[in-house]
Amino acid sequence: xxxxxxPARRRRAPEIRRQNPEAVRQDILTxxxxxxxxxxxxxxxxxxxxxxxxxxxxxxYYYFGDKEGLFVAVLEAAYARIREIESGLDLAGLPPxxxxxxxAEFTFTYQNDNPDFVRLxxxxxxxxxxxxxxxAKIQALNVSVLQTLRETYERGVAxxxxxxxxxxxxxxxxxxxxxxxxxSNRSTFSLIFKHNMGSRTALTRRRQAxxxxxxxYLRR
Amino acid sequence: xxxxxxPARRRRAPEIRRQNPEAVRQDILTxxxxxxxxxxxxxxxxxxxxxxxxxxxxxxYYYFGDKEGLFVAVLEAAYARIREIESGLDLAGLPPxxxxxxxAEFTFTYQNDNPDFVRLxxxxxxxxxxxxxxxAKIQALNVSVLQTLRETYERGVAxxxxxxxxxxxxxxxxxxxxxxxxxSNRSTFSLIFKHNMGSRTALTRRRQAxxxxxxxYLRR
Amino acid sequence: xxxxxxPARRRRAPEIRRQNPEAVRQDILTxxxxxxxxxxxxxxxxxxxxxxxxxxxxxxYYYFGDKEGLFVAVLEAAYARIREIESGLDLAGLPPxxxxxxxAEFTFTYQNDNPDFVRLxxxxxxxxxxxxxxxAKIQALNVSVLQTLRETYERGVAxxxxxxxxxxxxxxxxxxxxxxxxxSNRSTFSLIFKHNMGSRTALTRRRQAxxxxxxxYLRR
Amino acid sequence: xxxxxxPARRRRAPEIRRQNPEAVRQDILTxxxxxxxxxxxxxxxxxxxxxxxxxxxxxxYYYFGDKEGLFVAVLEAAYARIREIESGLDLAGLPPxxxxxxxAEFTFTYQNDNPDFVRLxxxxxxxxxxxxxxxAKIQALNVSVLQTLRETYERGVAxxxxxxxxxxxxxxxxxxxxxxxxxSNRSTFSLIFKHNMGSRTALTRRRQAxxxxxxxYLRR
DNA sequence: TATGAATGAGGTTTCATTCAT
DNA sequence: CATGAATGAAACCTCATTCAT
Numbered sequence: 001x002x003x004x005x006x007p008a009r010r011r012r013a014p015e016i017r018r019q020n021p022e023a024v025r026q027d028i029l030t031x032x033x034x035x036x037x038x039x040x041x042x043x044x045x046x047x048x049x050x051x052x053x054x055x056x057x058x059x060x061y062y063y064f065g066d067k068e069g070l071f072v073a074v075l076e077a078a079y080a081r082i083r084e085i086e087s088g089l090d091l092a093g094l095p096p097x098x099x100x101x102x103x104a105e106f107t108f109t110y111q112n113d114n115p116d117f118v119r120l121x122x123x124x125x126x127x128x129x130x131x132x133x134x135x136a137k138i139q140a141l142n143v144s145v146l147q148t149l150r151e152t153y154e155r156g157v158a159x160x161x162x163x164x165x166x167x168x169x170x171x172x173x174x175x176x177x178x179x180x181x182x183x184s185n186r187s188t189f190s191l192i193f194k195h196n197m198g199s200r201t202a203l204t205r206r207r208q209a210x211x212x213x214x215x216x217y218l219r220r
Numbered sequence: 221x222x223x224x225x226x227p228a229r230r231r232r233a234p235e236i237r238r239q240n241p242e243a244v245r246q247d248i249l250t251x252x253x254x255x256x257x258x259x260x261x262x263x264x265x266x267x268x269x270x271x272x273x274x275x276x277x278x279x280x281y282y283y284f285g286d287k288e289g290l291f292v293a294v295l296e297a298a299y300a301r302i303r304e305i306e307s308g309l310d311l312a313g314l315p316p317x318x319x320x321x322x323x324a325e326f327t328f329t330y331q332n333d334n335p336d337f338v339r340l341x342x343x344x345x346x347x348x349x350x351x352x353x354x355x356a357k358i359q360a361l362n363v364s365v366l367q368t369l370r371e372t373y374e375r376g377v378a379x380x381x382x383x384x385x386x387x388x389x390x391x392x393x394x395x396x397x398x399x400x401x402x403x404s405n406r407s408t409f410s411l412i413f414k415h416n417m418g419s420r421t422a423l424t425r426r427r428q429a430x431x432x433x434x435x436x437y438l439r440r
Numbered sequence: 441x442x443x444x445x446x447p448a449r450r451r452r453a454p455e456i457r458r459q460n461p462e463a464v465r466q467d468i469l470t471x472x473x474x475x476x477x478x479x480x481x482x483x484x485x486x487x488x489x490x491x492x493x494x495x496x497x498x499x500x501y502y503y504f505g506d507k508e509g510l511f512v513a514v515l516e517a518a519y520a521r522i523r524e525i526e527s528g529l530d531l532a533g534l535p536p537x538x539x540x541x542x543x544a545e546f547t548f549t550y551q552n553d554n555p556d557f558v559r560l561x562x563x564x565x566x567x568x569x570x571x572x573x574x575x576a577k578i579q580a581l582n583v584s585v586l587q588t589l590r591e592t593y594e595r596g597v598a599x600x601x602x603x604x605x606x607x608x609x610x611x612x613x614x615x616x617x618x619x620x621x622x623x624s625n626r627s628t629f630s631l632i633f634k635h636n637m638g639s640r641t642a643l644t645r646r647r648q649a650x651x652x653x654x655x656x657y658l659r660r
Numbered sequence: 661x662x663x664x665x666x667p668a669r670r671r672r673a674p675e676i677r678r679q680n681p682e683a684v685r686q687d688i689l690t691x692x693x694x695x696x697x698x699x700x701x702x703x704x705x706x707x708x709x710x711x712x713x714x715x716x717x718x719x720x721y722y723y724f725g726d727k728e729g730l731f732v733a734v735l736e737a738a739y740a741r742i743r744e745i746e747s748g749l750d751l752a753g754l755p756p757x758x759x760x761x762x763x764a765e766f767t768f769t770y771q772n773d774n775p776d777f778v779r780l781x782x783x784x785x786x787x788x789x790x791x792x793x794x795x796a797k798i799q800a801l802n803v804s805v806l807q808t809l810r811e812t813y814e815r816g817v818a819x820x821x822x823x824x825x826x827x828x829x830x831x832x833x834x835x836x837x838x839x840x841x842x843x844s845n846r847s848t849f850s851l852i853f854k855h856n857m858g859s860r861t862a863l864t865r866r867r868q869a870x871x872x873x874x875x876x877y878l879r880r
Numbered sequence: 881t882a883t884g885a886a887t888g889a890g891g892t893t894t895c896a897t898t899c900a901t
Numbered sequence: 902c903a904t905g906a907a908t909g910a911a912a913c914c915t916c917a918t919t920c921a922t
Contacts, residue, residue, distance in 0.1 A: 021906065040346050043262035046892060058908055061893065065662050121408055122342050126260050129407030142412040169415050170429050176409075177401030178394065185400065187349030188341055192358065193366065195389050209390050209437075216436035217429075222505050223884075241881095266917060276883055277918085287917065461885065480786050483702035486913060498887055501914065561848055562782050566700050569847030582852045609855050610869050616849075617841030618834065625840065627789030628781055632798065633806065635829050649830050649877075656876035657869075663905075681902090706896060716904055717897085727896065 025063050027054050033074050037116035040123045041071055041131075072131045075124060076138060078117050082110060083141045091148055096156030097215065103149070104214045108179040108207045118183040146172060153218070162218045174217060178210040245283050247274050253294050257336035260343045261291055261351075292351045295344055296358060298337050302330060303361045311368055316376030320438060323369070324431045328399040332423060338403040366392060373438075382438045394437060398430040464495050465503050472500075473514050477556035480563045481511055481571075512571045515564060516578060518557050522550060523581045531588055536596030537655065543589070544654045548619040548647045558623040586612060593658075602658045614657060618650040685723055687714050693734050697776035700783045701731055701791075732791045735784055736798060738777050742770060743801045751808055756816030757875065763809070764874045768839040768867045778843040806832060813878075822878045834877060838870040 031052045035044045050057035064070040091099040156162035186197045251272045255264045270277035284290040311319040376382035406417045471492045475484045490497035504510040531539040596602035691712045695704045710717035724730040751759040816822035
């Protein structure tokens with residue numbers, strides 16, 4: 001009880017609104033991911049995000065500070081997801097050639113199955129990485145890929161199946177580029193060349209072509 | 221737009237401001253290209269474009285109808301430029317392997333030299349190609365590449381230097397992807413992997429790697 | 441006529457809304473002066489100002505950029521008014537003692553008749569002069585007072601009616617302080633000492649006391 | 661208030677956080693005094709005050725009801741402090757002229773050493789004394805000054821050193837005005853006249869000039 | 881054809897305050 | 902007593918677009 005007269009207390013119906021904060025955060029993050037992926041940073045509407053959430057607009061600012069803070073959190077979560085799955089691939093147990101094909105195909109499949117991730121990365125690149133640069137977490141997340149790739153490549157060189165002297169980053173870039181493009185440029189490419197890149201058969205064919213291309217580059 | 225700090229209106233004497241309408245259009249288009257490429261569609265500001273133009277906002281609406289119409293025109297002009305240069309490459313005069321390398325390297329170089337083109341395509345893909353779909357001109361512009369590519373490929377197959385049975389679109393996609401990614405994802409990639417993709421030496425190295433990758437895929 | 445189809449044109453009733461921009465600016469400025477004087481900078485509401493104006497909120501931003509820009513303009517106008525009247529006092533035509541009394545009384549009367557000016561200066565001081573510091577015009581406006589004061593003082597010293605060796609700024613400060621306080625601290629002072637400082641007789645008495653005080657300080 | 665960047669909640673063990681309630685009140689009051697003095701009533705942020713406190717926002721509302729109640733308490737405490745010191749001056753032991761000089765100089769010095777007091781009074785005047793009017797304590801606090809002043813003045817008149825017939829409140833007002841202005845209008849005055857009013861030498865000089873002015877008004 | 885003025889609708893953000901535990 | 906979570910209302914500001922001359 002307050003020791004001074006309490007001014008105008010509004011009693012609200014006791015809805016079941018008590019949530020655990022982590023769930024609220026997650027709810028916002030999920031909705032925001034979709035909205036930013038769909039409309040870009042400037043095109044996304046905080047109002048729209050709030051409306052699709054179980055909480056209010058006010059909570060978005062409570063948890064994430066501002067629109068940019070929310071976008072940074074969305075990016076971090078998106079990168080965290082792919083890197084986590086990636087590190088569970090267990091490539092060490094496969095022969096180098098197999099392992100490389102597996103990695104290339106995983107990259108391709110993941111990005112095709114998760115166009116939101118690809119679109120968020122596109123959006124962030126339009127903004128010249130300014131949000132990623134504000135994130136402390138990002139740096140730690142992304143080194144593991146290169147490590148895995150390096151081990152596999154070196155095994156392959158030792159086995160005599162891969163050309164020596166290649167740059168790990170080059171290999172990663174090639175895999176990423178071929179996988180990424182298939183999602184990122186699908187709209188314009190399909191439109192211009194009347195080629196449906198999203199069909200099941202097209203995806204299967206292209207995934208194989210991509211793996212071939214990568215392996216062709218590596219092969220002795 | 222605000223007029224802050226310039227409340228004193230200067231009534232300009234009706235000089236002969238008669239401009240060549242095509243020049244006005246071009247002026248607007250040039251400025252708009254930079255603005256859309258820099259900030260995306262939603263992030264671009266009509267006011268900003270008008271301010272950097274030698275004409276007024278009214279003219280933008282007069283010539284292009286609305287912001288979307290302007291963006292469509294910007295896209296059309298950007299595609300027209302690359303296709304025009306592409307068709308001047310004269311690949312028919314070169315042996316197939318050389319011609320393919322030339323085409324891959326040109327694609328890579330052009331996109332690296334014209335990041336605005338790449339960024340506009342990214343932006344349009346974020347919008348799922350909706351503006352391109354409104355354009356009548358685009359369709360006509362982009363078939364020629366495939367034609368050139370097909371001829372070169374078939375010459376190579378006939379000469380026995382290329383594998384038969386490949387899909388022309390696959391080849392084009394591979395070239396585009398590897399060239400495009402180098403510009404489109406430069407910000408995030410550089411940031412995450414601490415790898416400067418824009419330096420002169422990095423570009424030269426990567427261009428060669430890209431050409432190798434493409435040729436490796438084609439080679440018998 | 442536009443060369444492209446015009447999207448959704450809303451025809452508004454042809455109200456008489458065509459204003460000359462200087463009038464619009466003045467209208468906003470007048471209303472804003474009252475609002476800022478009444479509620480301070482943070483307490484003032486742009487919405488409220490707009491509502492009392494013949495134009496819209498949007499126009500405030502069009503002409504003044506933001507709330508701070510508006511406040512700066514309000515301050516500039518307020519200072520301009522008092523300095524303009526001040527410079528019309530024609531003190532040079534009076535004997536020094538008379539001239540000083542006239543200046544002290546004018547200062548007192550003006551500030552009592554224009555509490556908004558006093559309150560704006562209070563508000564600006566709460567903000568540590570940050571808005572005034574942004575104004576280019578202010579500096580030029582306020583030198584003339586000191587000049588007038590100096591001439592009068594020196595005439596008085598020459599005539600043997602004023603003590604020599606006094607600081608012009610000290611004299612100005614004393615006049616200002618005594619006049620200002622009567623308005624600035626009226627609320628708290630009246631409340632605490634049960635003394636109505638605003639009545640006609642109180643003002644007349646106090647004005648004389650203030651003039652006496654200033655002249656007492658100057659007198660040989 | 662936002663919790664940004666600290667999403668990991670620390671469930672604190674229910675330590676013995678039992679604080680002396682008076683200490684909590686004082687803590688809040690100290691912080692609030694600084695915040696209100698710095699930013700005015702509307703400009704002050706309850707969140708900010710809470711953040712700088714050793715307790716939580718809830719306690720502010722528990723002890724003071726609302727923002728206005730807190731401001732009233734801040735004002736009361738500020739007035740209580742100056743009046744307490746004032747009553748300890750022991751002017752009765754000094755000859756009238758000395759005593760008056762002492763009082764004028766004390767007023768000047770106290771206000772210059774306690775700009776927060778001056779600023780709070782400014783803020784309250786902007787609000788037309790509405791908070792002070794709500795306070796019961798204030799009235800009792802401020803009569804003593806006049807009493808002291810009256811005794812001193814009458815002694816001076818009896819001694820033949822002061823002019824008879826002056827109004828006690830006039831004298832108090834003159835002292836207050838000259839002292840107050842030096843703090844209240846320092847920002848704008850310094851800015852406009854390029855005169856540093858806060859330096860040690862400027863303060864010493866001005867204090868003397870103020871005392872002279874007051875005594876000049878009183879002197880027979 | 882050209883320009884500054886004008887605007888409705890909606891965008892992001894902030895604030896004092898209250899609730900559940 | 903104490904704390905983090907929650908919130909409605911309203912604040913400031915921006916945007917694409919149109920109008921009057």
